[in-house]
Each structure stands twice: as structure tokens, then as C-alpha cells.
Amino acid sequence: MVAFIVSPIAPEIAEIVRTTRLAPEYGHPVHEELARGTGPCRECLRAFTVGAERRLLFTHSPFTGTSVLAQPGPVFIHADACVRHDGTGYPDGLQSIPVVAQVYHEDGTIAEPRRLPPGAESAVLAGLLAEPRVRFAHLRHAEAGCFIARAERVAM
Ligand SMILES: [Zn+2]
Numbered sequence: 001m002v003a004f005i006v007s008p009i010a011p012e013i014a015e016i017v018r019t020t021r022l023a024p025e026y027g028h029p030v031h032e033e034l035a036r037g038t039g040p041c042r043e044c045l046r047a048f049t050v051g052a053e054r055r056l057l058f059t060h061s062p063f064t065g066t067s068v069l070a071q072p073g074p075v076f077i078h079a080d081a082c083v084r085h086d087g088t089g090y091p092d093g094l095q096s097i098p099v100v101a102q103v104y105h106e107d108g109t110i111a112e113p114r115r116l117p118p119g120a121e122s123a124v125l126a127g128l129l130a131e132p133r134v135r136f137a138h139l140r141h142a143e144a145g146c147f148i149a150r151a152e153r154v155a156m
Pocket of ligand 1: 041042043044045046077078082083
């Protein structure tokens with residue numbers, strides 16, 4: 001099985017959001033609330049505890065500086081500093097979240113979004129990323145559609 005990493009948003013972005021309360025590159029005010037949904041947090045890649053944890057909502061582009069079409073959208077992070085997800089493979093914290101993978105090819109074309117079946121997320125994602133023409137995949141919430149994280153192959 002191909003090895004891959006799932007990368008959260010850059011730590012600098014989370015830092016700017018928490019300190020300035022403005023969305024980096026957009027300037028929209030950040031909205032703070034008690035979690036009304038599971039998210040997940042785009043930094044630690046874990047589901048929010050509904051009604052218990054505070055979260056920040058802001059506008060984010062997964063393509064800033066790398067694509068003609070930036071596709072900005074709403075994302076959440078924990079209001080308080082959390083431990084950024086690290087390591088290879090599918091994050092444990094995303095197991096409870098419905099996720100689709102959107103695959104981007106080396107030639108710039110995009111594949112149909114593919115639902116990652118519960119319990120087989122890692123195997124299916126590894127299979128998608130094993131294709132040589134695949135450059136990376138974006139993981140998005142299967143119901144809300146918003147960007148969660150970026151997945152790509154790594155050499156082991
Ligand atoms: Zn977090």
C-alpha cells in the first residue's frame with residue numbers, strides 16, 4: 001500500500017486566525033462559537049465535542065498562490081491552541097467524519113469526488129494516491145463540502 005500524509009492547514013494560518021481574528025488573505029472577521037457540529041478542526045484533524053469546545057470559523061483557500069481558482073470556503077479550528085496533526089496514514093481523528101476525496105492529476109484535471117467508505121478510508125485513499133498521474137487529493141466533508149485537509153504520497 002502506498003504511504004501518504006494528510007496535512008492540516010499551515011500552522012501560521014491558525015496562529016494568525018487566533019491572534020488577529022481576521023481570515024488571512026481575506027480579512028473577513030473570524031466567528032467564534034461553541035461547537036454546534038463536529039467539524040473537524042483543520043489543525044488537529046479531530047472532531048469537535050459539540051456543546052463543549054469553542055471553535056473559530058474563517059474563510060480559507062486550500063489553493064492560495066497555487067491555482068487560478070482559489071476556491072475559498074469556510075473552515076473551523078479550535079479556538080484555543082491545539083496539537084497539529086502529524087504523521088503518516090489516515091488520521092484517527094477523522095474516523096468519525098464523512099469524507100470525500102477530490103483527486104487532482106498532474107495534468108491539472110480533476111477526478112469525480114470519491115466517498116471514503118467508513119472503516120476503509122485509509123485503503124481507498126491509498127488506492128487513489130497510488131495512481132502515478134495523481135498529484136494530490138483534497139479531503140472534503142461529505143455533507144458540507146468544505147475543505148478539510150490535503151493528502152499526498154510520501155516516500156517511505
Ligand atoms: Zn484542533
